[in-house]
Amino acid sequence: MNCRRMEDLIPLYVGGDLAGDANDAASSHLSRCPRCNQLAVEYEESRQWLRMNGAPSLDTVFFESLKRATMIDIERLSEQRTLFGSIIRDWNGPAVLVAAALVVFFIGGAALFYYYGVKRSLQHSVVASGPAENPIERRTPDNNARDMSKSRNERASVSRMTARSAIVASLQPGDFAQSDPLDEPGTDYSSNQFASEVEAVPGLEPVAAEPAPDDTMRDLLRIEIQTSDPSIRIIWFVPREDEARPPKSTLSSH
Amino acid sequence: MTGEVADIALMTDGPRLDQRSDEWRRSSLTATIARAQAGDKAAFEEIIAYYQRRVAWTAWRMLGNEDDARDAAQETSLRAYKYLHRFDQQRDFSGWLYRVVVNVCRDIARKRPSGRIFASLEEEMELGHTDALAASDDVEAAAIASQENRIVADALGTLSRKEREAIVLRDLEGLSTDEVARMLGTSQATVRSQISSARVKIKRYHDRLLRRRRQR
Numbered sequence: 001m002n003c004r005r006m007e008d009l010i011p012l013y014v015g016g017d018l019a020g021d022a023n024d025a026a027s028s029h030l031s032r033c034p035r036c037n038q039l040a041v042e043y044e045e046s047r048q049w050l051r052m053n054g055a056p057s058l059d060t061v062f063f064e065s066l067k068r069a070t071m072i073d074i075e076r077l078s079e080q081r082t083l084f085g086s087i088i089r090d091w092n093g094p095a096v097l098v099a100a101a102l103v104v105f106f107i108g109g110a111a112l113f114y115y116y117g118v119k120r121s122l123q124h125s126v127v128a129s130g131p132a133e134n135p136i137e138r139r140t141p142d143n144n145a146r147d148m149s150k151s152r153n154e155r156a157s158v159s160r161m162t163a164r165s166a167i168v169a170s171l172q173p174g175d176f177a178q179s180d181p182l183d184e185p186g187t188d189y190s191s192n193q194f195a196s197e198v199e200a201v202p203g204l205e206p207v208a209a210e211p212a213p214d215d216t217m218r219d220l221l222r223i224e225i226q227t228s229d230p231s232i233r234i235i236w237f238v239p240r241e242d243e244a245r246p247p248k249s250t251l252s253s254h
Numbered sequence: 255m256t257g258e259v260a261d262i263a264l265m266t267d268g269p270r271l272d273q274r275s276d277e278w279r280r281s282s283l284t285a286t287i288a289r290a291q292a293g294d295k296a297a298f299e300e301i302i303a304y305y306q307r308r309v310a311w312t313a314w315r316m317l318g319n320e321d322d323a324r325d326a327a328q329e330t331s332l333r334a335y336k337y338l339h340r341f342d343q344q345r346d347f348s349g350w351l352y353r354v355v356v357n358v359c360r361d362i363a364r365k366r367p368s369g370r371i372f373a374s375l376e377e378e379m380e381l382g383h384t385d386a387l388a389a390s391d392d393v394e395a396a397a398i399a400s401q402e403n404r405i406v407a408d409a410l411g412t413l414s415r416k417e418r419e420a421i422v423l424r425d426l427e428g429l430s431t432d433e434v435a436r437m438l439g440t441s442q443a444t445v446r447s448q449i450s451s452a453r454v455k456i457k458r459y460h461d462r463l464l465r466r467r468r469q470r
Contacts, residue, residue: 011453015424017431017446043453046460047425050409053402054426056314056323063306066324070302070331074295077332 001029006036014043287347291338298338302331305348308427309355315422316359318407329358352427352437356419363415409459413452420445421452 001009006029012018013026030037220237227233283304289297306327313326333354341350410418416438423434424445431449435442 008450011450011457012446015449015453017424017449042461043457046457047453049460050406050421050456051425053399053406054315054410054422055311056320056403056407057396057400058307058310058314058320058323062320062324063310066306066310066327067299067302070306070328071295071299073328073332074298074335077335078295 001025003029003033003036006030006033007039010036010040010043014040014047283347284343287338287341287343291341291343298335301334305351306331309351312352312355312422312427313359314407315410315426316356316418317362318411322362326355326358326362329362330355333358349433349437352423352429356423356437360415405463409456409463412455412459417448417452417455420448421456424449425453 006026009018009022009026013023013030016023018026030040219240221240222235222237225234283301286297286300286304290301309330310323310327313330314320314323317323317326330351334351337354341347410422413421419438420434423429423437424431429437431442431445435445438445
């Protein structure tokens with residue numbers, strides 16, 4: 001080992017930071033090189049100077065005041081600790097499991113509540129607009145075709161009620177009668193003329209004019225008007241004997 | 255950490271700990287830390303009393319003045335209190351605390367407007383601080399010691415932050431190269447390199463100081 005290489009190693013050698021072989025080589029060189037040996041002595045002196053004076057003269061008062069100030073800070077910190085902070089601090093395995101179970105329970109509950117709420121709402125809508133729910137409606141080819149068309153509409157808007165249908169639903173039989181051209185004498189309620197006239201009312205669609213289905217209502221003529229909303233159908237019955245004016249009008253909302 | 259408790263005991267205020275065996279101190283310290291982790295403030299106060307001198311000295315060596323050392327020691331205790339629940343008792347508490355001190359000192363040094371915490375030797379000589387020391391041979395020993403402290407702080411100030419951290423932990427705190435590497439989060443080779451370059455700079459500072467004194 002030459003002196004140039006040794007100069008690089010002396011700072012580590014004096015602190016005992018050289019590994020086995022390098023340390024032995026450095027010791028060997030220093031034992032026969034007075035110049036490098038002198039350099040090592042100077043390094044050791046500076047190191048000792050640093051160590052001897054590196055401990056600051058901090059007095060007892062300094063440490064007492066430091067301790068007091070620290071404890072005051074700690075007291076303040078303890079008071080500021082929130083409930084959440086305590087939970088985080090005391091976090092452990094069982095606590096994690098319980099918290100996870102609670103979260104799953106609440107999320108699951110909310111999801112079920114939402115699911116059944118939507119399902120119930122759908123059922124109500126379908127029941128309200130379903131053709132089979134009308135006990136006195138008879139299945140005819142016309143009805144079937146109409147219901148197929150209606151079901152397509154229902155799929156598109158099951159529970160939606162448009163503004164127009166709301167208006168039609170709010171109409172009372174009397175309201176119709178007042179503006180109805182059937183008030184005029186001689187009008188044939190059982191003919192398609194009635195339906196074509198009613199069709200002129202926006203949102204109303206004549207469906208059928210047919211005899212009443214059962215015995216008790218054999219003498220009545222049943223008239224249906226399908227509004228633009230599939231869930232609303234206007235039905236009324238007209239006595240065959242007295243064809244002057246419709247005696248009863250019912251507003252059926254399915 | 256080899257001889258850790260014995261070293262610490264010598265630095266603590268009370269003679270009580272010095273008179274007992276290392277084993278007793280070790281088990282007592284472990285129990286005290288466990289109590290502090292459970293929220294016992296009195297136990298934590300005991301720990302502070304046990305370590306505060308060492309913490310303050312390290313901070314002073316890192317930062318170079320008493321005020322910053324006080325702030326750093328206080329902040330270190332506070333952080334230790336905050337995060338004590340995270341400390342794994344299987345590990346070395348002293349090493350954990352050293353890491354906290356080093357981080358606190360870094361934060362404090364970073365907040366300084368100049369970014370540098372010490373003056374260089376040249377600046378010190380221009381300011382006449384070393385002359386004052388040379389001229390104070392006849393003053394009281396305590397004053398001389400205090401001034402030597404100041405000079406050492408200045409000498410440490412000529413080092414880069416990483417060199418200073420390495421030399422303080424290795425030469426002044428007496429930790430092994432391996433421990434220093436772990437605390438600073440670096441390799442032993444890097445620490446050796448930093449220590450070597452720090453010793454060269456300290457020697458250069460010391461040589462110039464001695465030359466200055468001889469000239470007077």
